[in-house]
Amino acid sequence: MRAFSCRVCQAPLVIENVECSVCMTPAGYSRLEGDMVPVVEGRYQDAGGARWFRCRNMELSGCNWLVSYAGEQCFSCGLTRTRPPDADLEGLALYPVAEGAKRHLIAELDRIGLPIVTRAEDPDEGLCFDLLSSVNEKIIMGHDHGAVTIDLAEGDDVIRVKMQREFREPFRTMLGHFRHEIGHYYEMLLVRGDELLTRTRDLFGDDTIDYQEAIERHYENGAPPGWDSSYISSYATMHPFEDFAESFAHFLHIRDAVDTANNFGLISDDDDGMKFGDLVRSTWIPLSTALNQINRSMGRRPLYPFRLPDPVIEKLDFVAELAAGARTHRR
Numbered sequence: 001m002r003a004f005s006c007r008v009c010q011a012p013l014v015i016e017n018v019e020c021s022v023c024m025t026p027a028g029y030s031r032l033e034g035d036m037v038p039v040v041e042g043r044y045q046d047a048g049g050a051r052w053f054r055c056r057n058m059e060l061s062g063c064n065w066l067v068s069y070a071g072e073q074c075f076s077c078g079l080t081r082t083r084p085p086d087a088d089l090e091g092l093a094l095y096p097v098a099e100g101a102k103r104h105l106i107a108e109l110d111r112i113g114l115p116i117v118t119r120a121e122d123p124d125e126g127l128c129f130d131l132l133s134s135v136n137e138k139i140i141m142g143h144d145h146g147a148v149t150i151d152l153a154e155g156d157d158v159i160r161v162k163m164q165r166e167f168r169e170p171f172r173t174m175l176g177h178f179r180h181e182i183g184h185y186y187e188m189l190l191v192r193g194d195e196l197l198t199r200t201r202d203l204f205g206d207d208t209i210d211y212q213e214a215i216e217r218h219y220e221n222g223a224p225p226g227w228d229s230s231y232i233s234s235y236a237t238m239h240p241f242e243d244f245a246e247s248f249a250h251f252l253h254i255r256d257a258v259d260t261a262n263n264f265g266l267i268s269d270d271d272d273g274m275k276f277g278d279l280v281r282s283t284w285i286p287l288s289t290a291l292n293q294i295n296r297s298m299g300r301r302p303l304y305p306f307r308l309p310d311p312v313i314e315k316l317d318f319v320a321e322l323a324a325g326a327r328t329h330r331r
């Protein structure tokens, strides 16, 4: 993520800000510029003279993105196919957490240059999100032909930590869920043609094995012994699709964290043209080791509690290469 700053007073901003905490100038996110911009009296005028307004969902979901017509919803909000109904107060209370994580994800995909095909563009496999509340029904998170389902209850820290313990995961975040599910979307979108399919199966395994049986086996027997010498997580051992999605999520975690560290001058920014696997070895492993120690210094759990053996780095390298090949050069 970029190191955003207020254009009025130069104070640091984060991507969720609706105003600068120092000079109180209202702020919003311009997808076109990939930057935080001042929104004075509900408007922003860009360098070309075009006027921008706030997304109409600012009150509903805390959305701070800009739109070109007053009263419209922004690109990120437009990807939401289902949200909790107005009567579901519990679901609506957690709704902004999920929308915030989604905006972060979309901004990051834009920054990497990954294509996003909407449902309007492709009614069968375009990307859309069903953000559902499990207050009254059981919600199973997942991806199906471009449609991502997220359980809003995971926006509640208590519920999420409970799930994390139940599944014995070292790490569980709302943004992580979005990154995992988008991994499934990109496998569907980008792994096309015999050559890519063969390479994908060589690395992640045969994806034609029965998914339901694989899930049942995983929940009955757990991950195979020694799994962490070739998988990023125990969940990744379940099925080749899950291994791909987990690897993609970690590519996004690492890409974003390294990008942020670069932008704050914590590491040198000479990784251009470097293979992702080499970046992981030369930069991310030492950086995450230090960050884990810093977290311990603050009495917290490690920031990135994962091992990255060579077979895992090879998978990360592959998904990064796939992402680079799909770059749209939107900006």
Ligand SMILES: [Zn+2]
Pocket (backbone or CB within 6 Å): 006, 007, 008, 009, 010, 011, 020, 021, 022, 023, 024, 025
């Ligand atoms: Zn300011």
Ligand SMILES: [Zn+2]
Pocket (backbone or CB within 6 Å): 055, 056, 057, 063, 064, 065, 073, 074, 075, 076, 077, 078
């Ligand atoms: Zn919006």
Ligand SMILES: [Zn+2]
Pocket (backbone or CB within 6 Å): 142, 180, 181, 184, 241, 242, 245
């Ligand atoms: Zn999955």
